[in-house]
Amino acid sequence: MVQVDGQETKVAARLTHKVFFERDDIEFTFQWLLSFAHCGGVAQGELFKLARQIDPNSITSWKNEFEQEAAKVEATAEQSLKKGHLISAGEAFIRAHSYYRAAFYGAFPDEPDFARYHGKSVECFKKALDAKSEQIPHEWVEVEYKGYKFPGCFLKAEHGNAPKPTIIFHNGGETHKEDTYFLGGQAAIDRGYNALIVDLPYDVCVRFYEPEATARNFPREELHNVYRATTDFVLARPDVDPERLVVSGMSYGGAKTMVHASCDDRFAAAVPNSPVYSMASFIERGMPSFLRGSAEEAAEQTKKMPYTGQVLFAASAWSHGFDSIAEWYHLAKEAIEVDPKDVKCPLLSMYSEAEHPEMQRQAIDTYEKAPNKKNAIFKGTEEDGADLHCQLNNLPLSYQVMFDWLDEVLDYNIQLQPAQ
Incomplete structure (x- = not known):
């Protein structure tokens, strides 16, 4: 907890217990x-x-x-x-x-x-x-859109081109595509799913590859277009089962998952962890101090935070092409704003006990408002050692829940498939 502008503020209430620091x-x-x-x-x-x-x-x-x-x-x-x-x-x-x-x-x-x-x-x-x-079949790929080239890695369930269920993973606010290998990619291929990990607009590292791929140049409709182009790219592959396509992401990736699933009807399932459908509401309720005054004043507020918080906010503003969170907020009100009713495919809403209350509220709200009868919800708890943000302290349990649900919704289980 840190005092900012006379108010106690946490960027996100993401942990309950401490291991070392x-x-x-x-x-x-x-x-x-x-x-x-x-x-x-x-x-x-x-x-x-x-x-x-x-x-x-x-x-x-x-x-x-x-x-x-x-x-x-x-x-x-x-x-x-x-x-x-x-x-x-x-x-x-x-x-x-x-x-x-x-x-x-x-x-x-x-x-x-x-x-x-x-x-x-x-x-x-x-x-x-x-x-x-040999152990991790993969291809280094690029998703192309209007001359932009977004680098990624297509992790294959097996050598060969037999069609397999496939997950498009979105990155979190601090997450690079390489992190997403640990945060879902390996778990997917272990269970016979392909996985695309990729740096796209609004991801923290995309500007290393495409300096102009900022939120300024990808407002709401363009963001939808590049997400749909990513779906096109995946579905063009012979090793992808078009009837078993999934979109997923952790943290900010949960918000991107909601956007992607709402603007593209080709998904058989979505797993946002957590499903933030209104980034503006999260910023308003979780970080109100950074919305007061000018961008310069917001930047001064950031300097009062611990150094990793300062780095996080600076990198996030840089990746989106802004100078402060206050500037990003105004675009987020349009770009990361989803009606849960627009996510028509089966949805698993995942969140954790230590999440910010606003993230928990939106996760429950998503489950209750998204219309599919196969929807499910999971809460990581301290009792299960899974209370940290996005269940990071118990990823094996998180993936057990996620993939068992997916296997059932998609009617797929690698152990039960006939030999190719």
């Missing part, structure tokens, strides 16, 4: 990184060692410790790769990616480290998947 902001990031362990994204020993070495009051300490660990692990990956130990190389590269990614979390857009950390994390991620291509 006393500061909420870096503790949430630490627990988020811990969640990557379920598919090899971090090693607990490395992560806790770094936590002991980091000065929690120093953004420089955070960045330096993670960068040094990333470089060390990357060097071991290169050694394994040179000797032909592909599995070991892939496992080390994926951890190096996560540590460069963590360093990025402490960099502001106007710093050289911002682009450098991102570039290194993407490089290591690509090397990781390519080293493990």
Whole structure:
């Protein structure tokens, strides 16, 4: 909790209990990184060692410790790769990616480290998947729209082109397409689903690839168009079952999922986690201090936040092409505003106990108002160890709920399919 403009404000009430750090902001990031362990994204020993070495009051300490660990692990990956130990190389590269990614979390857009950390994390991620291509079939792809090229990775359920259920994953407000491999991609291919992970407009990293792909140039209708173009891209593939297409996303990705599912009727199911259908309402109720006064005054309010909050807001404003959250709010009132009744396909509304009350309200409201009779709702609780934002502290349970529901709604189960 932080005092901003005389008011106690949390950007999002995203955690209840602490594992290591006393500061909420870096503790949430630490627990988020811990969640990557379920598919090899971090090693607990490395992560806790770094936590002991980091000065929690120093953004420089955070960045330096993670960068040094990333470089060390990357060097071991290169050694394994040179000797032909592909599995070991892939496992080390994926951890190096996560540590460069963590360093990025402490960099502001106007710093050289911002682009450098991102570039290194993407490089290591690509090397990781390519080293493990036998275990993780995949293709590096681009979604094209009006001359823009949006990079992604198509994770395949298996080698070959037999049509499979496919999920388009949207990124969260702090999430890169590489993160979404851990936050759904691997879980999908484990269960016989293809998955597209991609950086699109309104995603934090898209401007590294397409500098003009900002919210300014993608208002509501253009956002709908590029989302529909993404659906077109996926459905053009022979390995995609057009009757079993799914859209999903976590956090801000839940809001993007609501937009995509409302403007495109080709989905067989949608899984927003959490389903924010009004970003403006969330900003009004969750971050009111940043709406008072001018953009310059809003920027001054941001400077009173802990450093990771400052970085988060700066990166979010940069990715959308604005100077402050106040500016973004005015476009969000139009672009990220959905009537839940417009999501006609079956919908699983997922949220957690530690979410901001406004996120919880919208999740329940979505479930109650979206019209499909197959709709379902799930709340991650402290009792189940799944109370953190988007159930990040218990992703195995989150995916158990999500994919069991999808299997039933889509009438699909990899174990029950006839041999191809």
